[in-house]
Amino acid sequence: MTRNTDVLVVGGGATGAGIARDLALRGVEVTLVERGGLASGTSGRSHGLLHSGARYAEADEVGARECIEENRILRHIAGECIRDTGGLFVQLEGDDPGYFDAKRAACEDIGIPTETLSGEEIRAEIPDLSAGVERVMKVPDGVVYPSRLVAANAADARDHGATILTDAPVEGMRVEGGEVVAVAVGGSVDDTIEATHVVNAAGAWAGELGEMAGVDVELRPTKGVMVSVDYEGLGPVLNRARDPEDGDIVVPHDGEVVLGTTSVEVDDPDDYPQDAEEVVAMREECGKMLPAVADAEQRRVWWGVRPLYAPDEDSRGGARGISRGFFVLDHAEEGVENLTSVVGGKLTTYRQMAEATADRVCDRLGVEAACETAEKRLPGADDPEQLDRFVAAFGEAQPTDEDVVRGRADD
Template structure:
């Protein structure tokens, strides 16, 4: 039996779940499908950093402004999905002091709170820091539990009438006379969905899904390694204050630290090499900031694939520092009512969803404002409730399996 819905959202990561929740809050009829458990792709395979914007400040003012605004918003609405750890950008001996100063100046100009401290004060705050840390900047970085965040969005969407289907991969998209006429969904749902609008929020897989509709999304997926090690006394996010490179972020969990990451272009986001040199590089570079990480006991590792948009990456050249997002309307390709949202960061998922839903609602003639910046996610300050939601979506992903639903 076919299913009719006003909006079909394909992809159940943070952005897709955020789109479904926003649509439901605005009173739209919406269905969400994902080929696996929710948060099973890029979202669940991040390092879980809630950016302050400082990482992007000197290179991408707009992206940095979005990050600090969303950082503040998520602290207000996401409750126990966020851990307020703070962050340090550390300058080691040999790192370019002008880069440090440019980042500090950019943060101050944008309005990102920043406090410069000397090496001794930094080591007093984080005793495990290397003796080679000459100075550091305190910034309002934080840590996010991706599984809790996605689960709370999905639960709120469902409670407000959205149909949420896990383990339901899209197998084909039929286009008639320039409009999407039907989406064949297999797996647990095993039905054809007839939507008025389709939102393709499948991240690194956006090009493959768009191709089913005869549309084009040029993606440049890049893999990155994260390794979690036993390390209970880090306390704050560590960022190497230099041009972005391998092994320049350490994210604290309750009893562990997540080391990241690398950036290697891949052809297939489902099938790619996991290289030993990445393991060695990440350990070595992170240990330069915090020497005790060099021999900390390995707990687990995972690779994630970034959903980078090829035209933006080509314009910036190489390993760009920006992670902007883009909303693509495929009407120009003869596929009306089919949108793809690509790029972006976990930190800005809510903003990506808001911009996408604004466009969908304009098309549908729905005159309702976005409420996701002020409406708290369910579960609030109750980690046990959030973890019940996580269990409902198939359990936590690797990035927060030590925290969510344990």
């Protein structure tokens, strides 16, 4: 029996779940399909950094402003889906002091709060920091628990009439008369879905989905490794104050820290080498900021794949670490009137990506309702146990935050 919906969203990461929530709150009938459990792609396999925008401030003012705006919104709406840790940009001996100064000046221009401390002052707060730390800049970074964030968005979408389908891989699309007229979905659904509009929010797999509809979504996926090790007591996120390179972020969890990350282009987001040398490099490089992590007991290792938009990467000459903006692609010019793709971006800006996509879809559908997601708090935001029940209902905790979510479930 064929299913029908106004909007079909393909992809159950943060952006897809955010789009489903946004549309449902505007009264649009929406169905979301995800081939695995929610957040099982890029969102749940990230380092979980809630960006303040400082990482991008001197290189991309627009991207940095997006980050600080969404950082503040998430602190308001997301509750226990995030952790307010603060962050440090750490200048070590041999690091270019001009880079630090330029970043601090850019943050001040943008309105990202900063405070500069000497190495002696910060080691009084965090004694385990390297003796080579010359100075640090405090910024309002934090930590995102993506399993909770995605599940809470999906739960709110469901509570407002959306249908959320996991174990539901898209197996094909039929295009006739310049529109997607049917989407074949396998797995537990094993049915055809007909939709007035289709949104491709498949992340690193958006190119494959585009091929099914005969359109070109130009991606350049890159893998990155994350390594979680035992370490108790790190308060803030650590960022190395240098041009972005491998091993320049340390993200605190309860009793653990996550070390990241690499950036290596891959051909297939489902099949790529997972090199032990990358793990060793994370320990060595992050250990230059926090020496204890170099030899700490390893808890888990995972890789994620970023859905980078190839034309944007080409325009920057493939430069590492400059803000990855997001792009909402209307495929009408390619002959498919009712298909929209959203690519690129960061976990921190998922809600803004969802709003921009939902605005485009609502314009096509003639829906005039405004976005509410920047003000309306997520369900269960102040109840970690409820958030973890949402996670269980839509799949399971993903590698980024499985220690936190499972810990709560076992209490």
